[in-house]
Amino acid sequence: MPSPHPLRNLTTPSPPLLHFLPSTSFTLSFSHSHPMTPSFSSSASSPSSSSPSTSSSTPQQQQQNPQNNLNQHKLSHVLKYHNQTKHNFNQYARGPHGLDWANQPNPFRRYLSAPLISLLHPQPPYQPPLYHSLFLSLPSPHPISQSTVSQFLFDSLALSAWKTTGFSTWSLRVNPSSGNLHPTEAYIVAPPIPSISDSAFVAHYAPKEHSLELRAQIPSGFFPKFFPPNSFLVGLSSVFWREAWKYGERAFRYCNHDVGHAIGAVAMAAASLGWDVKVLDTLGCEELKTLMGLHVFPDFEIPSRAVRGKIPEIEFEHPDCVMLVYPNGVGGFDINWKELSEAILGFDKLEWKGKPNSLSKEHVCWDVIYRTAEAVKKPLTLGDKFLVEPFQRSGVCGEGLYKGLSMREVVRKRRSAVDMDGVTKIERDAFYQILLHCLPSGCQGGGRQRRPLALPFRALPWDAEVHAALFVHRVVGLPQGLYFLVRNENHFDELKKAMLPDFLWTKPEGCPDELPLYELLRSDCQKLAKQLSCHQDIASDGCFSLGMVARMEPTLREKNVWMYPRLFWETGVLGQVLYLEAHGIGISATGIGCFFDDPVHQLLGLKDSTFQSLYHFTVGGPVLDKRIMSLPAYPGPDDDA
Structure with a gap:
């Protein structure tokens, strides 16, 4: 077997629709009365890429605080990764020269020889609740059964269609994914469910077959001891290689966007059955790894630099999170985390069934992805x-x-x-309604936005850390311009101080009192939005586009460095809401992972790593390609696609 060899001078080629890369850094100038037209100056670097602030300490203090030193080292690595993987006008983050189609990863993980249990395809008379009603109240909880678990997965993580044109056929899923590459895998850990398993079990969800692969039987007392009746667990993991195949070093970001999309999809599907969802974020990486049976993958030794070759161990799954799905309306209950951890770690002694299939013949290892994943691993807390x-x-x-x-x-x-068609418009009230569903705390009657209480953000166990800078293009009754949605109002003063002093910060006309939306300036932002999103027309041709701005470095310092991927999860949940809202009112949306990070920060006046843009989005009228034919999700073609 040939050994992996180093990759030298790899850069990302211009993605589709990208053009006009200036050779100078970006400086923005504008007036309130004229369209925003970027100009360029020859500044050497952006202040947003500056090194993190560090407190000075003596060698004696450093020796006395080894844990603090380790945490600081991890924080420095994460901030370095974040800056290293930024796109700029002069250079894109490192990635492959082109797409190696012969080694495109199989998007479907299977555990060979594990028992495969077919799930049901929803049939009448069950009528799902109206979409908008779930944001007002949850229905009465359904019992756990083969039917309800089948419906839950069908509406969250299953295939939604197949597409075909010419000789190409590919699948789509309910949960979106960057580049439709789907690095996210899902596991069900549940008590006995008739027609699925007579024993409590761990199973891997196979979306192509809409089936469960039974991986292990777990002790019968596990669920009664730790969780309320009629509850089960959903675990998520990521195959970094699937995204890295196309996106190189920036793939770690995109994998965590997709985790957030999946959390949002799970929360919405559960809500339709009267179930609530919460990420069990007290558990650490080792507990998650053992709970999902991911310890069966061989250890991966991270190389010292990017390498190419046959590296099958790179196809391992990184444990991301586990969610408790439980009946809506259950009163407060406590979890003995120490005993739960001990019980889960004992799962490594179970008989685990199935060998993971191979995804590619050859691979490229972008070492910084795996070093960053190690740096942000969360322990049991x-x-x-x-x-x-x-x-x-x-x-x-x-x-x-x-x-x-x-x-x-x-x-x-x-x-x-x-x-996007560049023509479709939405009414102002529709715009406001979409944003109302983007708020973490819902409608509190005068309460401040902060805590995750509303669907689907209530699945997250931390206060909101992500806001949105919006470019309004085609909203009837609302002036074109730059707006800002504050999703945690405790950050308002900090945001206002960090951003440009000329911004207006006024509530737009007709804005609901409970919606913390502010107009920053009036101007035609279409050209600017396009340029900031890697020159993609889709950012300017919709009704509006936005950048999700996270309070980053302070959050990593205050809550620990493992919040880094979780900030991307939050953007993914927010993105899932935008997807569903757009389709709910009859238009469409798309997540935009390619954007010029620091020019976005410069536009807003952000000068350091306190606030960082992590994800962009666009909402508008879609252009349909009539050459592409849609086929039903089930039964689908035999080819892996």
């Missing part, structure tokens, strides 16, 4: 209390916008638009 937060309804600005669509119709017909 005892002392946390499991909180069942009261459900908070979201604000209403126009229920009739959703045309009576059911939750299933919205989630299964969701598509990522490839192009």
Whole structure:
């Protein structure tokens, strides 16, 4: 077997639709009365790429605080990774020269020889609730059964369609993914369910077959001891190689966007069955790894630099999170985390069935991805209390916008638009309604936005850390311009101080009182939005586009460095809401992972790593390619696609 060899001077070629890369750094100038037209100056570097601030300490203090030194080292690495993987006008983050189609990773993980249990395809008389109704209240909980678990997975992580044109055929899923590469794998850990397993079990979800692969039987007392009746667990993991095949070093970001999309998809599907969802973030990486049976993958020794070759161990799955799915309305209950950890770590002694299939013949290892994943691994953090937060309804600005669509119709017909038509407009109330569903705390009657109480953000156990800078292009009744949605109002003063002093910070006309949306300036932002999103027309041709701005370095310092991927999860959940909202009102949306990071920060006046843009999005009228034919999700073609 040939040994991997180093990769030298790899850069990302211009992605599709990219052009005009200036040779100088970006400096923005504008006036409130004229369209925003970027100009360029020859500044050497952006202040947003500056090194993190560090506190000075003596060698004696450093020796006395080895844990602090380790944490600081991890933080420095993460900030270095984040800056290293930024796109700039002068240079894109490192990636492959082109796409190695012969080694495109198989998007479907299978555990060979593990028992495969077919799930049901939803049939009448079950009628899913209306999409918009779930933001107002949750229905009564359904019992766990083969039927309800089948429906839950069908509406969250299953295939949604097949597409074909010419000699190419590929699948789409309910949960979106960067480049449709789907690095996210899912596992079900559940008590006995008739027609699935007579024993409590761990299973891998196989979306192509809409089936469960039974990996192991677990002790019968596990669920009664730790969790309320009628509950089960959903685990998520990531195959970094699937995204890195196309996107190189920036793939770690995209994998975590996709984790967030999956969390949002799980929360919405669970809500339709009257179930609540919460990420069990007290558990550490080792617990998650053992719970999902990921310890069966061989250890991966990270090389000292990027290498290419046959590296099958790179196809391992990185454990991301596990969610408790439990009946809506259950009163408060506590979890003994120490005993739960001990019970889970004992799973390594179980009989695990199935050998993971191979995804590619040859690979490229971008070492910085795996070093960053190691740096942000979370340990078990005892002392946390499991909180069942009261459900908070979201604000209403126009229920009739959703045309009576059911939750299933919205989630299964969701598509990522490839192009926007540059014509479609939405009404101001529709814009406000979309943003009301983007708020973490819902409609609190005067309360401040901060805590995750509303669907689907209540699945996350931390206060909101992500905001949105919006470019409004085609919203009837709202001036074109730059706006800002503050999703944690405790950050308002910090945001205002960090951003340009000329911004207006005024509430737009007709804006609901409970919506913390602010107009920053009035101008035609279409050209600017396009340039900032890697010159992609899709950012300027929609009704509006946005950049998700996270409070980053302070969060990593205050809550620990493992919050880095979690900030991307939060952007993914927010992106999932934007996808569903767009389709709910009859238009479309697309996540944009390619954007010029520091020019976005410069536009807003952000000068360091306190706030960073992590994900972009566009919402508008899609252009449909009539050459592409849609086929049903099930049964699908035999080819892996």
